[in-house]
Amino acid sequence: MKKLINIISIFFLSFQTLSEVKELTILHTNDLHAHLFPRIAPWINESRKIGGFANLATLVKQEKQLNPNNILIDAGDYFSGPYISTLTKGEAVIQSMNFLGIDAACIGNHEFDHGWDNMLEQIKKANFPILNGNLFFEGTDQLVWDNPYLILERAGLKIGIIGLHGKFAFYDTINFKMTEGIEARDEEEYLRKYIEILKPKTDIIILAVHQGMPGRQSTIGLTDVERNLYKDILLAQNVPGVDIIVTGHAHQGTDKALVSNGTIIVSTNANATELGKLQIKYDTEKRRIVSHSNKLITIFDDEIEDDGDMLREINYWQDEVDQIAKVSVVSSTQKLVRAYGEESNMGNLFADAIEAFDEKIDIAVVNSGALRQDISAGIITKGDLISAFPFPNTVVITKLKGSQVVSIFNHAAGMTNGILQVSKNAKYSFYPGGSVKNIWINDELLNDNEEYWVAAPNFVTQGGDGYLEFKNSIEYFDSGVLIVDAAEEFLRRDPVYEPQYEGRVKILK
Numbered sequence: 001m002k003k004l005i006n007i008i009s010i011f012f013l014s015f016q017t018l019s020e021v022k023e024l025t026i027l028h029t030n031d032l033h034a035h036l037f038p039r040i041a042p043w044i045n046e047s048r049k050i051g052g053f054a055n056l057a058t059l060v061k062q063e064k065q066l067n068p069n070n071i072l073i074d075a076g077d078y079f080s081g082p083y084i085s086t087l088t089k090g091e092a093v094i095q096s097m098n099f100l101g102i103d104a105a106c107i108g109n110h111e112f113d114h115g116w117d118n119m120l121e122q123i124k125k126a127n128f129p130i131l132n133g134n135l136f137f138e139g140t141d142q143l144v145w146d147n148p149y150l151i152l153e154r155a156g157l158k159i160g161i162i163g164l165h166g167k168f169a170f171y172d173t174i175n176f177k178m179t180e181g182i183e184a185r186d187e188e189e190y191l192r193k194y195i196e197i198l199k200p201k202t203d204i205i206i207l208a209v210h211q212g213m214p215g216r217q218s219t220i221g222l223t224d225v226e227r228n229l230y231k232d233i234l235l236a237q238n239v240p241g242v243d244i245i246v247t248g249h250a251h252q253g254t255d256k257a258l259v260s261n262g263t264i265i266v267s268t269n270a271n272a273t274e275l276g277k278l279q280i281k282y283d284t285e286k287r288r289i290v291s292h293s294n295k296l297i298t299i300f301d302d303e304i305e306d307d308g309d310m311l312r313e314i315n316y317w318q319d320e321v322d323q324i325a326k327v328s329v330v331s332s333t334q335k336l337v338r339a340y341g342e343e344s345n346m347g348n349l350f351a352d353a354i355e356a357f358d359e360k361i362d363i364a365v366v367n368s369g370a371l372r373q374d375i376s377a378g379i380i381t382k383g384d385l386i387s388a389f390p391f392p393n394t395v396v397i398t399k400l401k402g403s404q405v406v407s408i409f410n411h412a413a414g415m416t417n418g419i420l421q422v423s424k425n426a427k428y429s430f431y432p433g434g435s436v437k438n439i440w441i442n443d444e445l446l447n448d449n450e451e452y453w454v455a456a457p458n459f460v461t462q463g464g465d466g467y468l469e470f471k472n473s474i475e476y477f478d479s480g481v482l483i484v485d486a487a488e489e490f491l492r493r494d495p496v497y498e499p500q501y502e503g504r505v506k507i508l509k
């Protein structure tokens with residue numbers, strides 16, 4: 001009997017020693033959007049600079065030193081933001097991320113901004129694992145990027161990390177030209193599949209996912225955070241077995257992690273303004289996370305020393321970009337000026353450049369708000385064009401009925417978002433704050449029942465600035481060509497450009 005008690009007590013003793021609470025720190029970022037350098041973000045602080053990769057790299061190093069059992073996960077959308085990304089097709093960002101100490105990242109929609117083939121070319125340069133398990137070459141079982149998950153070991157725990165892209169977000173936000181030949185498949189189905197593989201081999205499962213949508217809709221009874229991360233809440237409800245979701249795309253940060261169906265959900269407010277820090281306690285006997293706390297650390301430039309290696313890298317890329325930006329495109333006889341409520345010679349330039357993109361175009365329009373900086377007379381550089389039109393918008397050609405064109409110009413006349421600048425083959429008259437009176441195309445009055453090819457930046461054709469009528473286009477073709485590139489090609493036709501005011505827009509009283 002005594003022997004049996006001994007055995008039992010030894011059993012319990014050893015069982016007790018087996019039970020342990022382990023701590024793990026999950027550092028997280030999402031939607032870095034190429035913000036390599038610190039900047040003023042007035043909604044956070046009016047005078048102190050925020051963010052930047054050199055500060056972020058230092059902060060990550062500090063946190064990793066303080067918390068030896070750590071992982072840094074990024075939830076996608078590293079590309080597209082300041083033009084350092086556009087001009088290097090994302091390479092400057094990937095190469096700089098190589099100095100961040102990332103342990104796993106997933107792919108976001110903006111990684112496709114220069115095409116899926118470029119996405120592959122760039123992410124091959126990453127020295128950190130990038131994960132995706134539900135983007136396939138169309139009609140095949142071949143993953144576009146064949147690395148769906150990985151297993152890391154920290155504090156003796158096996159941690160499985162899965163990378164996915166929300167199917168809805170994929171089709172909602174990526175220019176279809178850029179993803180021709182590839183398809184996103186249901187994230188829930190693939191998540192279940194990878195959980196099944198990882199469950200027997202791991203203690204903790206983390207999902208890095210880029211999904212959902214920016215918080216635009218209102219659902220009664222939910223807070224903003226819950227509303228904006230609703231897709232993640234639902235995913236956790238529908239697919240049990242994920243311990244932690246690090247999510248991106250909504251640009252919705254939350255200090256307090258959400259918990260849905262036992263899954264902890266975290267995200268930051270994007271653009272490298274903060275580093276997320278989730279700390280968990282894992283009970284090895286209960287085989288689950290028993291407590292957690294999360295916070296977002298705002299990156300104040302004046303509080304953090306630059307990381308030397310990162311600083312060298314981002315400065316190198318800034319110099320490279322400056323080389324591209326300095327390239328001379330054309331010489332202009334006059335200053336190019338913007339206007340919001342009347343015809344502008346800069347508006348005429350960009351509208352003409354879009355109109356010249358395809359000869360079938362009857363009329364090209366540009367939203368006045370897209371033009372952000374005047375250009376002096378003399379040599380115009382590529383950098384000048386990018387500063388004038390800094391958005392990575394593409395040339396879209398649509399087919400519309402005359403009555404739809406009228407509806408679009410009525411919105412322009414309403415002046416809620418500035419008027420439309422038009423190409424040289426068009427003219428219109430309007431009552432400011434009211435409606436359009438006449439539209440002429442090739443010197444003929446527009447016919448309500450005829451069909452016209454209308455070209456515009458994709459921002460406008462996607463309903464931006466309230467131009468919703470484009471959504472009812474009879475035909476819709478996104479060329480994928482950047483407006484700035486179209487403008488450059490247009491200007492390179494002649495060595496000298498003469499900006500014009502031609503009375504294209506007539507203001508009526």
Ligand code: FE
Nearest residue numbers: 077108109249
């Ligand atoms: Fe996104």
